[in-house]
Each structure stands twice: as C-alpha cells, then as structure tokens.
Amino acid sequence: MSMGKTPFQRFTDNLQYAQRMIHGGVTLEKLGRARVDLGALTSDNAPHPDDLYRASWTQCVSALDHWLHEAIIAYIVDHTGDINWKRPARLEALKLSMGEAERLYRGSTPARVVIRQFLERELKRSTYQKSSAITDGLRLALHLDGGQIWKHIGDPLQLPAHQAIAKQDGIGERRDKIAHRADLDEQGQRTPMSATDAQLTLDWIAHVGTTIAGLLR
Template sequence: MAIPRPNTSQFEAFTTNLAYARKMVDAGRYLAPFQPGTVDVDDFYRAAWVQAVAAIDHWFHEELFRRVAELAAKDSPEMPLQLRNYEIPLHRVEAVQRGDVTLADVVVEHVKERWGNASLQNPRAISDVLRLVTEKNIWQGAAAQINSWQGGRTAYTDKTLKAQFMSITTRRNKIAHDADLVAGDLKQRRPITEPDVTDAINWIDRIALAMAHVLDE
C-alpha cells in the first residue's frame, strides 16, 4: 500500500527536487555501458547524492517557516514552548503594535534570519530547529513510523536513524568539499555505484516522509 504523501507545496517541492536527483542516477546508468572517455559517469551519481541532501535540507527550512507562520498566527496555548519563548527584537515588536505587520510575519521573518542560511544536515541541528514547531522527539517518532511501515520487521531507534542520516550527509560533504577524493590522494576518488546513491535517495525520501507524518500527528 502506498504511503500517503503530504499535500503541501513544501513537500511537493521536495518530491520534485528528489525526482531531479533520480534523473541524474538514470543518466549515469544509461551512459555507464558506453563509458564515454570525456565524462566520468560516477560524477552523475555524486551530483545526485548532493542534490538529494540539498532537497531534504531545503524541505526542513520551508517546512519550518510554514509551521512557524501557522502556529504564530493561531497564538494557541498549545504552541511549543520554544516558540512561545522565542525572543523578538524590540523594533519588530513595536512594528506589530503600530499595526505595520502581523505578529506571525514578524516571527517568521526573525526565524528566517536565524535559520535561513543554516545547514540542516546534522541531526542535532534538525532537532534544535524543529523544537520551534513540535515538542516531540522527531527522530524517535520518525524511527517508530518507519518501523510501522515495515510491519515491525525493522527496529530503528532515534540513534540508529540519526546514524543512517549522518552516513548520507557525511558522504555528501566529502563529495561537495573534498571532491570525493580518497584521504591523502589528489587523484583517486572513492568508489560510488548506482545502488549506493539510489539507496541514499530512498533513505532521504523515507526520513522526510516519516518526519512529515510525525509533525502532522
């Protein structure tokens, strides 16, 4: 049975960005039998890996801003403590009092200034930022959700799921920052295969979908 996907523009954008990564994998697979001399086919896989991580990083940001806006507009007593206690500069408070902007707009603008350029590729940073919109243990909830989808055949925990995610983002950093070169070598790159990157993309999709379900509960 297909798992329902969130019907939001933020998650649709994530799905589109991930589909672009899959197309890069397809291009590499189609070219592999021909081994064109001027192209390193493995670079298609490396580009797909980086694109997939960028897709979930972007989704975390956009999902954060959307939910902060919704929660701030409601001003509900059920608002997460981190958001209720969020400090806003006085000049922005004054702008709300004058009626120049809404409270929700001010809060979102300030959150964007704080987190807009932050890298959300580390489990701790992701947990920290999502505390603004939920008081749940997001990684524990996502692990439990994945186990449920697998019919109990898996036993992921927040710790093992974080490790899985970190293994993907760590490889992304080696590709993006070190040209995926083997440590101490200026020419030899780490091996990468189509199954490697397909598995990484599938995991990114699975983790984002599980987190979206936990946030929506």
C-alpha cells in the same frame, strides 16, 4: 522554482531531478561497457557515472535541507495566533528584535508576516542535513525530543533511533566530503560510488521527508 506548488511538492520535484541523475549515470555505465563511440560524451574528459551519482547524493541532501526550512517556518506561521497551540520550549526561547516587537505592537504589519520574516532570519544560519540540526529545527515546532523524532523515522524501516541517526549523519558526512574534498580519501583517491549507493540515499531522504511531513501535519 515551480509556481503554485507546495514546498513538499518542490521537495519531491528535486528528488525526481536527483533520480534522473542516477538514470543518467546508469546509461553512461552501459555505454561504457558496450564501448559505444559517442564522441566527447565517452572521452576521458567526459563525466564519469560516479560523478552523476555524487551529484544526485548532494542534490538529495540539499533538497531535504531546503524543504525543512520551508516546512518548519510554515508550520509555526500557520499556528501564529492559535491560542490553543502550546509553543515548544525551543520556540519560546527565541527572541524578537525590538523593531519586530514594535511592528507587532503597532499592528502595521500582519503578525504572520513579522513571524515569518523573523524565522527566516533565525533559521538561515541552520543547515538541516545531519541529525542533530534536523532535531533542533523540528523541536521549534514539535513537542518531541531527538529520540522520539528518529524513532518515528526509523520505525517503518525497523531501524532503532540510533541507527536512523547514524544513517542520516553518514549521508550528511559523505555529502560534505563530496562538496568540500571532491570525495577524495586520505590517500587522494576518489571514493567509489555506485548507482545503488545513490539510489539508497535518495530512497532514505524521501522516507525522512515523508515521515517528517506527517509529523508536521
């Protein structure tokens, strides 16, 4: 992890890494078409361009997931002690343990430290890759429902909320297929993936992250 960088900067760094994977896949495709002999790099056992595109796809989804955990927690912690901030209902419903409540009561640990540790424990069970989980996470920090959140995300691209939701869910489902089934279909054939497929996914995840960052300002 790069020291001194904000969570969003680390998110964009991760997307840049995914972008390099796409560039690497495109380069392999060009070498294959040119029949350039680079030894093991172009052997039958060498990585296929599709493999790099799949790696980029999963990297993008993971980057969003990891950043959202950090961003939601940071937003709530930053508002700890702000008497003018009305806590969203989902946040109010979370319950501190007796030990955490006692630490707050005694004042032995700064409130923001206790709240951060509590949220890290609560949110580690969540995976922010598909729309419903992303919505649930954001509703800990924002007074918006799912339709409003995905409308914010879809509007700049002229997508209605339901299409933005479907797009995010499709990306998350393909990530699961890559991670858990090696991207194989029901007939045991690997589903093709192109550089364009991977690039569109990267661009979408970057857009989702940028839009959510704006909502959490």
